[in-house]
Amino acid sequence: MKIIPHFFGVRKMEIVKTENLTFEYIRRDENDNVEGITTAVDNVSIDVKQGEFIAILGHNGSGKSTLAKHLNAILFPTEGTVWVNGLDTKDLDNLWTVRNTAGMVFQNPDNQIIGQIVEEDVGFGPENMGVPTKEIWERVEESLKVVGMYEYRKSSPNRLSGGQKQRVSIAGVLAMHPKCIVLDEPTAMLDPIGRKEVIDAVRGLNDVEKITIILITHNMDEIVHADRVFVMDKGHIEMEGTPREIFSQVERLKELRLCVPQVTEIAYELKKRGLPIPAGILTIDELTEALKKCR
């Protein structure tokens, strides 16, 4: 009996994969002549495994949001290919499966809530998928409980805070039972409390529900918990690694117009001035430990 080598069983399944993904925005004048081409995403190849927590970092205009919109088949690549759960997003037959597999949460909480009552909004996705009524209710209840918004299920979204609204949006995506959730700067419009609420909810999804998370952000504090970080600039992937690897390159990050978390910055400055502190300090506890050793 011949034993066939079984690659896929050993390796974790790739949930999202892009190969040489390039996307160009074409500007046209009134007569439809091409005025200029902006390459928003340039030859990007990444792969994300099932269950990973990925952060994509970049300043404004680095192409990170454009990249995110490809993962949900809202935009289609000019060149290259995107696979979500093994399906090519360019193939229109896959469109709805792709959108149900990779859910998306956007920046502005007001502009993505459709329902007039929280529970109705969470039910919107399952309704579109044609889920039977009884199961919609089960999914809505379960999703609202996961993000801790169950007690607000009968409220009007207009009465909630920004962080609460964003958690409702996350529940709305969660109710579609996606394998992967892409969050496009979900905290950009929130206050610090709202930010923490949302990031805690997202971490919970990854830890407890084992959902793959792709978090797009320009806020450094949010990527500390990620498994892997991609740093984008001018449409390219400039850096890739664990948060610690990324944060140990403070100079490089500054070149890319990104600032590191306060504690990492202090550690870096201290190290530069001669204290024996390891590179890539991420938390206050780590810094205190390192400082204790210096004495």
Place this chain on the structure above:
Amino acid sequence: MLRDITLGQYYPVDSAIHRLDPRVKLFGTMIFLISLFITDNFIGYIPAIAFLITVIALSKVPFKYMVKGMRAILFLLLFSVICNLFMARGDVVFSFWKLSITKQGIKTAGFMAIRLSFLVIGSSIMTLTTTPNHLTDGLEKGLSFMKIFKVPVHDIAMMMSIALRFIPILVEETDKIMKAQMARGADFESGNIVKKVKSLIPLLVPLFVSAFRRANDLAMAMEARGYRGGDGRTKMKPLKYHANDAAAYLVIFVYLGAIIAVRVIF
């Protein structure tokens, strides 16, 4: 404060009328409105009054709320009554200068007054006892037969419910823009009407820009959540008829019968 605005002035109490299926209420309102125009003598309004009083009593909505709606059409009401009073030709009852009031005129003016006020009260009962959400659901389901005539019923209902969802947001935004413009010296209050309308331009332009941006974002969010029109869509809160709805239909048909009977007999 602005967040609390609800359209259609829904009056939240629990009553037999509130619990009815929105389709029943839509149908009932329609029948009631038609019945007002079937009737051509005053006896015909007796069943209409009886029907109206019963529904108002059952709805538990204070009568003064119904009358509030009348204020808006008071001018229209007076105008049409006065016109009818003087325009009709026939047996002169009273005349001065070139104007004369006739028997027929009084009769049509009376009809007009009753019809218009019943019309307003009848339709405000529906909006007072039905949430906007329920109303759009009812319209979608109740008018679904229009699909054979290629009327996009689902899409219209979806547009209505999105409009309702965004009204408070846009009102709040208007308020914000207004304050921002006032802080920079815009004057929305003084001047004649032309000047006032002109002063709204710096308010409306940013409002429209923002509304379009919101529409774009919302469309993307809806697509991302798999929205592709009404086909193959299930409902989280499907409309279902209950025993009381059947009873209500029966009452409506009895009422319609009574109105027709009165018209035929008298």
